Amino acid sequence: MTITKPAFIDINQVSVVYDSKKGPVTAIEQIDKQINQGDFICVLGPSGCGKSTLLKVIAGFIQPTKGTCQMEDKLITQPSWERGVVFQDSTLYPWMSVQENIEYGLKMRQVNPTMIKERTESILEQVGLLHVKDAHTFELSGGMQQRVAVARTLVNKPKMILMDEPFGALDALTRLNMQGLTRDLWQEEKTTVFLITHDIDEAMTLGNRVWVMSKNPGKIEKEYQLDYTYQALTDERHRVSVDDKYLTIKNEILDIIGA
Numbered sequence: 130m131t132i133t134k135p136a137f138i139d140i141n142q143v144s145v146v147y148d149s150k151k152g153p154v155t156a157i158e159q160i161d162k163q164i165n166q167g168d169f170i171c172v173l174g175p176s177g178c179g180k181s182t183l184l185k186v187i188a189g190f191i192q193p194t195k196g197t198c199q200m201e202d203k204l205i206t207q208p209s210w211e212r213g214v215v216f217q218d219s220t221l222y223p224w225m226s227v228q229e230n231i232e233y234g235l236k237m238r239q240v241n242p243t244m245i246k247e248r249t250e251s252i253l254e255q256v257g258l259l260h261v262k263d264a265h266t267f268e269l270s271g272g273m274q275q276r277v278a279v280a281r282t283l284v285n286k287p288k289m290i291l292m293d294e295p296f297g298a299l300d301a302l303t304r305l306n307m308q309g310l311t312r313d314l315w316q317e318e319k320t321t322v323f324l325i326t327h328d329i330d331e332a333m334t335l336g337n338r339v340w341v342m343s344k345n346p347g348k349i350e351k352e353y354q355l356d357y358t359y360q361a362l363t364d365e366r367h368r369v370s371v372d373d374k375y376l377t378i379k380n381e382i383l384d385i386i387g388a
């Protein structure tokens with residue numbers, strides 16, 4: 130008898146229909162996908178195709194109208210620290226220092242104080258914020274604030290991190306730095322990442338799997354399994370070589386999303 134391990138995340142025939150003033154809106158329809166532990170999934174698609182809706186189902190913020198979403202064989206029915214979420218404009222607490230913002234979730238969960246101290250120092254170092262740990266978050270640049278948001282999520286040691294256009298508001302250079310940091314943390318922490326972006330290069334150079342969605346109804350049109358992110362991990366300057374295959378896939382994606 131073969132015993133098959135349950136998928137880490139099992140998105141099983143999920144549809145979400147919102148009620149709106151103009152009537153029901155089908156945001157996503159019959160999405161059927163599995164995510165493996167350790168995957169870095171990047172999701173691309175035109176505006177309104179249901180990317181954030183899918184993230185909210187996995188995070189447990191909303192329930193599917195049809196179908197189910199499970200994590201390690203357990204139905205996802207509510208948000209959990211096991212699935213940390215980072216938004217483009219993650220709100221930090223302005224009256225708290227960087228360190229206090231990061232510690233807050235652990236304190237709420239009544240984690241032991243020695244462990245809180247150890248984990249917070251370690252994550253501050255990993256994201257390069259140790260030198261500003263006592264600063265207020267409003268004193269930091271946008272890129273640094275996003276580092277705090279990522280650190281605040283990772284300090285909980287979530288099994289999965291869900292990111293909704295996390296670098297959308299950052300300038301090009303800061304964005305590149307944050308992409309590199311996210312890739313390194315994914316590798317170091319062996320976590321699972323689900324990241325929504327509008328940037329095809331970002332998706333192709335970060336994800337080991339790229340899901341491309343189309344709209345009306347929102348569904349996953351195509352999946353690419355890529356190894357550019359592993360190339361970047363081993364390259365001294367964290368770059369990937371843009372080969373013919375890369376350009377062909379990028380053009381295919383552009384065609385699917387109708388850009």
Ligand SMILES: Nc1ncnc2c1ncn2[C@@H]1O[C@H](COP(=O)(O)OP(=O)(O)OP(=O)(O)O)[C@@H](O)[C@H]1O
Pocket residue numbers: 147148149154155156174175176177178179180181182183
């Ligand atoms: N709470 C809601 N009530 C009604 N309709 C909604 C709600 N949230 C989203 N929608 C609709 O569902 C569809 C999918 O929205 P969603 O935000 O998931 O798309 P998206 O791909 O993330 O878009 P974007 O790239 O612009 O952020 C859209 O038509 C949107 O207007």
